[in-house]
Amino acid sequence: MRLILSSLILLIPTLLLAAKAPPLPDYPLKQIGPHSYLIEGPLARPTEENQGFMNNPGFVITQAGVVIIDPGGSVQIGEMVLRQVAKKTDQPIIAVFNTHIHGDHWLGNQAIREAYPSAALYGHSKMLERVKLGDGESWRKSMLSMTNQATAGTMVIGPDHALEHADVITLGGITFHALFVAEAHSDTDLMIDIPTEDLLFLGDNVMSQRFGQMTHGTFKGNIAAIDLALTSSTKNFVPGHGPVGGREMVKSYQTYLSTLRSKVTELFDEGLSDFEMKPQIVEALADYTAWSGFDDEIGKHINRAYLEVEKEQF
Numbered sequence: 258m259r260l261i262l263s264s265l266i267l268l269i270p271t272l273l274l275a276a277k278a279p280p281l282p283d284y285p286l287k288q289i290g291p292h293s294y295l296i297e298g299p300l301a302r303p304t305e306e307n308q309g310f311m312n313n314p315g316f317v318i319t320q321a322g323v324v325i326i327d328p329g330g331s332v333q334i335g336e337m338v339l340r341q342v343a344k345k346t347d348q349p350i351i352a353v354f355n356t357h358i359h360g361d362h363w364l365g366n367q368a369i370r371e372a373y374p375s376a377a378l379y380g381h382s383k384m385l386e387r388v389k390l391g392d393g394e395s396w397r398k399s400m401l402s403m404t405n406q407a408t409a410g411t412m413v414i415g416p417d418h419a420l421e422h423a424d425v426i427t428l429g430g431i432t433f434h435a436l437f438v439a440e441a442h443s444d445t446d447l448m449i450d451i452p453t454e455d456l457l458f459l460g461d462n463v464m465s466q467r468f469g470q471m472t473h474g475t476f477k478g479n480i481a482a483i484d485l486a487l488t489s490s491t492k493n494f495v496p497g498h499g500p501v502g503g504r505e506m507v508k509s510y511q512t513y514l515s516t517l518r519s520k521v522t523e524l525f526d527e528g529l530s531d532f533e534m535k536p537q538i539v540e541a542l543a544d545y546t547a548w549s550g551f552d553d554e555i556g557k558h559i560n561r562a563y564l565e566v567e568k569e570q571f
C-alpha cells in the first residue's frame with residue numbers, strides 16, 4: 258500500500274505537468290499608439306498549429322501600470338502576452354478589458370490573474386452574467402477540442418468588474434471609454450475608446466480580412482454598434498481579428514454586414530429560401546470572398562440574417 262501511495266505521489270507532479278500544453282512561440286509586437294502595442298493574431302480558425310491563437314491582444318502602458326485588452330484564448334496565449342509586455346516595461350499589469358464572451362478573446366485572463374492577483378478584470382455586466390451561466394466553460398472545452406488539446410491547462414477566469422455603456426475609467430492618467438450596443442456581434446460586446454492614444458478597440462464588432470461567427474449576434478445591432486464606434490473622433494481602430502486600420506477598414510466590415518442584410522431582405526421578400534439566395538448574395542459580396550473564413554461562414558451568415566429578417570416580419 259505504501260509503495261502504491263508513494264508511486265502516486267511521485268506521479269502527481271508529472272500528471273500536473275502533462276495537464277498543461279506547451280507554451281506558444283512569441284508573435285511580433287507592433288506599436289500602435291504613443292503608449293500602446295498590439296500582437297496581431299493569425300487569421301485562421303483555432304487549430305493545433307496556431308494553438309488557438311487568432312485574436313488581437315493589445316496593451317497600454319500607463320503611469321500606474323499596464324492595461325491589457327483581450328489577452329487571448331488560453332493560458333499559454335496570456336503568458337505569451339505577458340512576455341511581450343515584459344519586453345517593453347517592468348511595470349505590473351493593473352487591469353484587463355475583455356471585449357466579449359467568445360473565449361478566443363479572454364481565456365488568457367488566467368495567466369494575468371496568476372501573475373498579478375490584484376489586477377482588475379473588466380467586462381460588460383452581461384458578460385459577467387454569461388460566465389456565471391457556464392458560457393466560459395463551454396468555450397474552454399471548445400478551444401480544447403478545436404486545438405486538439407493545445408490549450409490544455411486553461412481555466413475559466415471571468416471578468417470581476419462590470420462595465421456599462423458610457424462608463425469612463427481613468428487608469429494611470431489614461432482614460433478609457435466603454436461603448437456598448439446590445440445584440441451586436443454577441444450580447445456582451447464592449448468597445449474601448451482611448452482618445453489620448455487615438456485608438457479604439459472594437460472587439461469582434463469589426464473584423465478585417467477574416468470572418469467569424471454571427472451565431473450570437475444580430476446584423477442590425479452589429480451595424481448600429483459600428484455606427485456608434487464611428488461617432489468617435491479616433492482615427493485608428495483595432496478589429497477583433499485582422500490588421501489594424503482606419504475608418505475605411507471599419508466601414509468596409511459595416512458594408513459587408515449591411516449589403517448582406519439588405520440583399521437577404523430583398524430576396525426574402527421575393528420568396529427565396531436562404532440556400533436559394535446564396536449565389537446572388539455571394540455575387541453581391543465579391544469584394545469579400547478572398548477574406549479568410551468566407552466559404553465557411555457565408556452560408557451561416559445568410560441563415561442568421563434570414564432568421565432575423567423573418568422574425569421582424571411576423
Ligand SMILES: [Zn+2]
Nearest residue numbers: 359442461469
Ligand atoms: Zn467573437
